[in-house]
Amino acid sequence: MKTYAIATIPGDGIGKEVVPAGQEVMQALASGSSQFRFEFENFDWGGDWFRAHGVMMPEDGLQALRGKDAILFGSAGDPHIPDHVTLWGLRLKICQGFDQYANVRPTRILPGIDGPLKRCGPDDLNWVIVRENSEGEYAGVGGRVHQGHPIEAATDVSMMTRAGVERIMRFAFKLAQSRPRKLLTVVTKSNAQRHAMVMWDEIAVQISKEFPDVTWDKELVDACTARMVNRPATLDTIVATNLHADILSDLAAALAGSLGIAPTGNIDPERRYPSMFEPIHGSAFDIMGQGLANPVGTFWSVVMLLEHLGEQEAAGRLMRGIERVTADRSLHTRDLGGTATTADVTRAVCDELVGARKLAA
Numbered sequence: 001m002k003t004y005a006i007a008t009i010p011g012d013g014i015g016k017e018v019v020p021a022g023q024e025v026m027q028a029l030a031s032g033s034s035q036f037r038f039e040f041e042n043f044d045w046g047g048d049w050f051r052a053h054g055v056m057m058p059e060d061g062l063q064a065l066r067g068k069d070a071i072l073f074g075s076a077g078d079p080h081i082p083d084h085v086t087l088w089g090l091r092l093k094i095c096q097g098f099d100q101y102a103n104v105r106p107t108r109i110l111p112g113i114d115g116p117l118k119r120c121g122p123d124d125l126n127w128v129i130v131r132e133n134s135e136g137e138y139a140g141v142g143g144r145v146h147q148g149h150p151i152e153a154a155t156d157v158s159m160m161t162r163a164g165v166e167r168i169m170r171f172a173f174k175l176a177q178s179r180p181r182k183l184l185t186v187v188t189k190s191n192a193q194r195h196a197m198v199m200w201d202e203i204a205v206q207i208s209k210e211f212p213d214v215t216w217d218k219e220l221v222d223a224c225t226a227r228m229v230n231r232p233a234t235l236d237t238i239v240a241t242n243l244h245a246d247i248l249s250d251l252a253a254a255l256a257g258s259l260g261i262a263p264t265g266n267i268d269p270e271r272r273y274p275s276m277f278e279p280i281h282g283s284a285f286d287i288m289g290q291g292l293a294n295p296v297g298t299f300w301s302v303v304m305l306l307e308h309l310g311e312q313e314a315a316g317r318l319m320r321g322i323e324r325v326t327a328d329r330s331l332h333t334r335d336l337g338g339t340a341t342t343a344d345v346t347r348a349v350c351d352e353l354v355g356a357r358k359l360a361a
Helices: 015-031 046-053 063-064 083-097 162-178 196-208 221-230 243-256 296-310 311-328 342-360
Strands: 002-011 035-041 071-077 102-108 126-132 136-145 153-159 183-188 215-220 239-242 263-267 275-279
Touching: 002 015, 002 083, 002 183, 015 035, 015 071, 015 083, 015 296, 015 342, 046 083, 063 083, 071 083, 071 196, 071 296, 083 136, 083 275, 102 162, 102 243, 126 162, 126 243, 136 243, 162 183, 162 196, 162 239, 183 196, 183 221, 196 215, 221 239, 221 243, 239 243, 239 296, 263 296, 275 296, 296 311, 311 342
Parallel strands: 002 035, 002 071, 071 275, 126 239, 183 215, 183 239
Antiparallel strands: 102 126, 102 263, 136 153, 263 275
């Protein structure tokens, strides 16, 4: 039997509720399997750790994670700590430390969920957004001088490298090639950003020649937002820079019904380091501790985690369980217009897994 070492990092806010829910679902999956099991190690890093130690995670934290097969992450963000401290001190420290350069965000309308787009059926909105996750607008290059004076200046430099752009383009084309439509949209802003984004476009053309069976087009990021709303069926796989995909993927999640259902994977495609999976909804301190958090985004992130580990059958079983639960409107949480609690949804998904196992037996 295969044993997978999983690091859990609940982080802040509702991350402390949805990550234990995700662990509960993973245990329900493993309890009926003779093929694999999970060994969990929890790391209580985040805002509370910062208040106690002055940092969001220990200096040797990456070393503690290095031997894990995967990481399940909750959220980073605390109203009493500046956002750039929480983000760069925890989530980005892990993403950049482990060179998780491909951020993958699938989006589709799950059964039973009403998306806000009229005349849009479930088959019209079935996307996966590939976000460059290591450089670009979030490279961390820049600085501030003369703070507090009239001549104060601040810069954030978007840093793109040929190696970084080539690898994310190749990843995106390969992913598009694996999907039924073999369709890719490359998002750009090269009309206004005439250096790095022009290089981005040129490299897209070069990499496209390696994938003659993939149909692709180019779209300015502002036009892409309108296309996602007005012509969702024309999109399938989307690749964009760190900032552009960050924004587009939140729009995509909202169009699919709620940020609470959206998953993401921070992937090291070369598998040199553990990859990290998380819901995209943030820490949501306003509902923390009330049992209102939607755990579906975490459960779908677990599906991605299982797929990354090669456990395709288990991933499919969990996804089918999620879909059966979302199809039942009595199990919708507040973000979906319902009254179900985090515990209600978690219990229902676990029950679906147990029921499916008994039927299979």
